Amino acid sequence: MTQLRITGITAAALGAGGVLAGPAGAQTLDLSIEIPRLRVAEYHRPYVAVWLEKEGATPRTLSVWYDDDMRGNEGTKWLRDLRQFWRTAGRAMSFPADGISSATKAPGTHRMSFTGGNGSMPRLSPGNYTLVIEAAREVGGRELIRLPFTWNGSSTATASARGSNELGAVSLTIRR
Amino acid sequence: MLKSLRRPVIALAAIAALAVPAAVQAHRVWMIASSTVLSGDEAWVTIDAAVGNELFYFDHVALRGDFAVTAPDGSAVEVQNEHTGRLRTTFDAHLEQQGTYRVAMVREGAMGSYMLNGERQRLPRGLKAAEVADALPEGATDVQVIENNIRTELYVTLGQPSETVFTPTGKGIELVPVTHPNDLYAGEEATFLFLLNGEPAANIDVLVVPGGSRYRDNQGQMDLTTDAEGKVRITWPEAGRYWIELDHGGRGGAPSEDGGPRSRAAYTATFEVLPL
Numbered sequence: 001m002t003q004l005r006i007t008g009i010t011a012a013a014l015g016a017g018g019v020l021a022g023p024a025g026a027q028t029l030d031l032s033i034e035i036p037r038l039r040v041a042e043y044h045r046p047y048v049a050v051w052l053e054k055e056g057a058t059p060r061t062l063s064v065w066y067d068d069d070m071r072g073n074e075g076t077k078w079l080r081d082l083r084q085f086w087r088t089a090g091r092a093m094s095f096p097a098d099g100i101s102s103a104t105k106a107p108g109t110h111r112m113s114f115t116g117g118n119g120s121m122p123r124l125s126p127g128n129y130t131l132v133i134e135a136a137r138e139v140g141g142r143e144l145i146r147l148p149f150t151w152n153g154s155s156t157a158t159a160s161a162r163g164s165n166e167l168g169a170v171s172l173t174i175r176r
Numbered sequence: 177m178l179k180s181l182r183r184p185v186i187a188l189a190a191i192a193a194l195a196v197p198a199a200v201q202a203h204r205v206w207m208i209a210s211s212t213v214l215s216g217d218e219a220w221v222t223i224d225a226a227v228g229n230e231l232f233y234f235d236h237v238a239l240r241g242d243f244a245v246t247a248p249d250g251s252a253v254e255v256q257n258e259h260t261g262r263l264r265t266t267f268d269a270h271l272e273q274q275g276t277y278r279v280a281m282v283r284e285g286a287m288g289s290y291m292l293n294g295e296r297q298r299l300p301r302g303l304k305a306a307e308v309a310d311a312l313p314e315g316a317t318d319v320q321v322i323e324n325n326i327r328t329e330l331y332v333t334l335g336q337p338s339e340t341v342f343t344p345t346g347k348g349i350e351l352v353p354v355t356h357p358n359d360l361y362a363g364e365e366a367t368f369l370f371l372l373n374g375e376p377a378a379n380i381d382v383l384v385v386p387g388g389s390r391y392r393d394n395q396g397q398m399d400l401t402t403d404a405e406g407k408v409r410i411t412w413p414e415a416g417r418y419w420i421e422l423d424h425g426g427r428g429g430a431p432s433e434d435g436g437p438r439s440r441a442a443y444t445a446t447f448e449v450l451p452l
Contacts, residue, residue, distance in 0.1 A: 086215060092336050
């Protein structure tokens, strides 16, 4: 028990060392995703994947919403309907994915915050990025929104767009 | 009256057989899977297999034969719930490993004829190439044999695509992915390498036909040819299922270089192209 605890502290200390590259504090990515309320005969909450792309770098999955509480991991069967996510990253991951996957969410606006170097969010070097949001709904449609942004490492960057069927307003703000 | 009619009918039939273009005779052999890209810990797929003209409709006869499903680790997956109806065969496979599976029907054999006592006789149907010598009676002359290797395949991937099922056997026409056949998207170019008896299948015609022809006025086919390395590049105009055919030697077979039997090798497969 004691040994485990020491190991935990050591790992945390190493992690902190990685994040504290400079004295100016952490990068924060705030994300807002609207799941529209749809008037359809059969409604299922959408599967949603959010990932970050940078040219020449491996895409990083930030978040995946799926039916994570079904018996026998049955909910993973429809992850492939998030076609681009599945191709880009999903098929190489195992689910549930620690710190990345969570349950599907109801219609409404969902806010998420990620800290660079923490959990699924990498610490970003300056450059051009694209945040991709893909939603797919059982007996429904699929929609993918790309939010390109440039991060210069210090000043705040924002991007926003609006989906036309499976996604509503989406926006991001990155700052340090 | 009847007798006098019979002669011209036979004559006409003979002429018709010569005149009918190959495309009309060539029924297409195909299989389709319920899904080709799957996620989860395990999954089921169901496969339809048929012979017909239109893709992919059941308009002629069921495809019969030995269907083999190969798992990513090379082991055989049980073919379950097989049923052959008039117009199609259907069966299921339970995928329990992550990776790419091959569903295949390979027909290998020999057909041909020989002269005996001044008459041309056919070799029995369903003969293996190794059985030809035993099947020839004493005194047979002018033996004409075509050895066939005809593959009908499709591929299904659970999770991450793998390439173990594409290890060539060196027999017939085989696909070696450059682009994985379960990673095809509309508007993108895919490259496939084909082997003929283990060597690059250079300069072979590749026919690519999109499914759904019932709802179109034209076939929309692409006539391509493999390059000197046996590679063909295909840009998928839209999402859907595509049928691919390569045929070396055709019905008459290709002459062998060492004076042995003529040979025919054919490959057909169904690929699924997803919207980007």
